[in-house]
Amino acid sequence: MKRITWMLIVVTFIGLAIAPFALASDGDDNVxxxxxxxxxxxxxxxxxxxxxxxxxxxxxxxxxxxxxxxxxxxxxxxxxxxxxxxxxxxxxxxxxxxxxxxxxxxxxxxxxxxxxxxxxxxxxxxxxxxxxxxxxxxxxxxxxxxxxxxxxxxxxxxxxxxxxxxxxxxxxxxxxxxxxLAEDAGIDKEKVSELLSEIKREISEKNPATKEDVERIVSEQLDQLNIELSPEDREMLTNLFERMRDLNIDFGKVTDQLESIVGDLKGKLDEVTGGDTEGFWQSVKDFFQNLLDSIRGLFN
Known part of the structure; x- marks a missing residue:
C-alpha cells in the first residue's frame, strides 16, 4: 500500500511539472x-x-x-x-x-x-x-x-x-x-553550415575589397575547419561569397542573428541542465529507470 501511495505521488508530480508547458503551448497557438x-x-x-x-x-x-x-x-x-x-x-x-x-x-x-x-x-x-x-x-x-x-x-x-x-x-x-557540398563533396551538413557562418563572420570583420580577399577568407576557413575541397568546389564557394560581397549585404547583422539563435538555445539548455548537459540527461534516464523498476516491483 505504501508503494502504491508513493507511486501516485510521483505520477502526480510529473503531471504538475509537465502541465505548465502544455498549457503555455495551447495558449500561444491561439493568440x-x-x-x-x-x-x-x-x-x-x-x-x-x-x-x-x-x-x-x-x-x-x-x-x-x-x-x-x-x-x-x-x-x-x-x-x-x-x-x-x-x-x-x-x-x-x-x-x-x-x-x-x-x-x-x-x-x-x-x-x-x-x-x-x-x-x-x-x-x-x-x-x-x-x-x-x-x-x-x-x-x-x-x-x-x-x-x-x-x-x-x-x-x-x-x-x-x-x-x-x-x-x-x-x-x-x-x-x-x-x-x-554536403551531397557531392561528402561534407557533414552541420560542418557545411558552420563553414558558411564562419566565412560570413570573417567577411563582416575584414570587409574584403576584392575577389582575391574573399578567396583568401574562404581558404583560411577551410583550413581552420580541416575541410578539403576540390579546386572546382573552392571556386564555387568563392564565387558565391563574391556575389554576396557585391550586394553589400550587412554580414555583421546576419552573423549577429545567427549567434543570437545559437546563444538562446544554449542558454535555455544551460538553465535546465545547470551547464552539465551529459549529467542532466543521465539523471533523467536514471529517474525513469528507477520509476519503471518500482512499477515492476508492485507486481512482484
Missing amino acids: IDEKYGKPKLVLGEALSDSQKDTVRNLLNATNPDQVDEYTVTAEDLVNYIGGDPGSNMYSSAKITRKDDGGVVVNVVNPENITEVTNEMYANALLTAGVENAVIEVASPLKVSGHSALTGIYKAFNVDGESLDQDRMEVANEELDVATD
Whole structure:
C-alpha cells in the first residue's frame, strides 16, 4: 500500500511539472499577433488535397481562422529566383513573425526533408533579408526541401512587403552550394553550415575589397575547419561569397542573428541542465529507470 501511495505521488508530480508547458503551448497557438497578423501557411502546389491535410496537421495549422494560407507555385519559383517553370513544389512552411529573436527554423519531419537542415535554411534566409521569424518546414513525402525556401519568400512578399530580388537569388544559390557540398563533396551538413557562418563572420570583420580577399577568407576557413575541397568546389564557394560581397549585404547583422539563435538555445539548455548537459540527461534516464523498476516491483 505504501508503494502504491508513493507511486501516485510521483505520477502526480510529473503531471504538475509537465502541465505548465502544455498549457503555455495551447495558449500561444491561439493568440494572433495584432502587429504581424496570423501566421502564414504556404503549401506546395504539387500536393494533393490529402497531402495538404497532412502538412496542416504537421504544422499545427488545421484551424483556418488561425492562419493565412497560400500556395507556392512554379511561377513563384520563376518570379522570386528565376527557377525552372516545370518544377514541382512539395515542401511547405509555416511562418510566424516576431519582434525579435532572429530567424529560428525547425524542420518538423526531417526524415522527409532529405538535403536541407535547419541551419542551412536559417543561413540562406538571413542572406535573403528575412529577420525575426519562427519558420517550420514540412513535407508529406521525401523531397530535397529546396522549394520551401520559395514558399517562405512568398510569405514575406505579401501584404505590401518585399524582399530584395538579388538577395533572394543569391540566398537560393547559397542553399544549392550548401547541399552540393554536403551531397557531392561528402561534407557533414552541420560542418557545411558552420563553414558558411564562419566565412560570413570573417567577411563582416575584414570587409574584403576584392575577389582575391574573399578567396583568401574562404581558404583560411577551410583550413581552420580541416575541410578539403576540390579546386572546382573552392571556386564555387568563392564565387558565391563574391556575389554576396557585391550586394553589400550587412554580414555583421546576419552573423549577429545567427549567434543570437545559437546563444538562446544554449542558454535555455544551460538553465535546465545547470551547464552539465551529459549529467542532466543521465539523471533523467536514471529517474525513469528507477520509476519503471518500482512499477515492476508492485507486481512482484
